[in-house]
Amino acid sequence: MTDLTLGQAQRLTAPAPFALLSTLKEDGSTNFMAISWWTYLSNHPATIGVCLSRKGLSGSRIEATGEFALSIVGEDVKQAALNCGRCSGRTTDKKSEFNIPAEKASVIVPEVVANSRVVFECRLVNHTQAADHELYIAEVVAIRGNPEVKQVFAFDGYARLDTI
Numbered sequence: 001m002t003d004l005t006l007g008q009a010q011r012l013t014a015p016a017p018f019a020l021l022s023t024l025k026e027d028g029s030t031n032f033m034a035i036s037w038w039t040y041l042s043n044h045p046a047t048i049g050v051c052l053s054r055k056g057l058s059g060s061r062i063e064a065t066g067e068f069a070l071s072i073v074g075e076d077v078k079q080a081a082l083n084c085g086r087c088s089g090r091t092t093d094k095k096s097e098f099n100i101p102a103e104k105a106s107v108i109v110p111e112v113v114a115n116s117r118v119v120f121e122c123r124l125v126n127h128t129q130a131a132d133h134e135l136y137i138a139e140v141v142a143i144r145g146n147p148e149v150k151q152v153f154a155f156d157g158y159a160r161l162d163t164i
């Protein structure tokens with residue numbers, strides 16, 4: 001073995017999980033952000049963690065509203081989902097700009113991505129600083145899905161989305 005940078009290690013451990021994280025913006029619309037750093041944290045109660053850079057909009061919206069959804073999206077939104085990782089909801093209405101097929105969530109306010117393999121609706125329990133990111137810990141309050149949808153994962157240091 002040889003020494004690796006974290007970036008090299010992240011490429012070697014692909015495919016990485018991928019989701020679109022949705023939050024409610026101040027104007028009542030839904031913002032979608034690309035996210036690979038999410039994980040299951042607990043079974044009872046069902047708990048998920050998401051790790052967000054403080055530079056983007058989404059973390060501040062989770063803190064302001066206490067809610068977010070994670071949509072494990074399918075191939076139909078592959079390019080749109082990648083675009084959601086390349087600009088901020090501060091300056092772009094990503095839902096209309098990238099034609100994200102959104103639908104109402106079952107219990108939380110922000111919309112979710114239609115035709116997803118799995119959608120988790122989450123309520124914030126706690127958050128803590130994780131060096132240059134913020135870790136948000138949330139209880140899962142609803143889960144829906146469709147096993148027919150093929151899940152997309154992140155490859156090439158988060159530069160490409162594809163099925164496996």
Ligand SMILES: Cc1cc2nc3c(=O)[nH]c(=O)nc-3n(C[C@H](O)[C@H](O)[C@H](O)COP(=O)(O)O)c2cc1C
Pocket residue numbers: 018031032033034035036037038051052053055056057058059082084085086087088089090154158159160
């Ligand atoms: C495949 C992929 C995965 C990403 N994963 C994360 C992540 O886990 N955490 C994070 O903070 N940003 C991640 N990003 C970057 C954010 O999606 C990006 O900074 C986005 O512009 C933030 O949007 P917002 O300002 O609307 O919240 C990822 C981007 C891509 C393309």
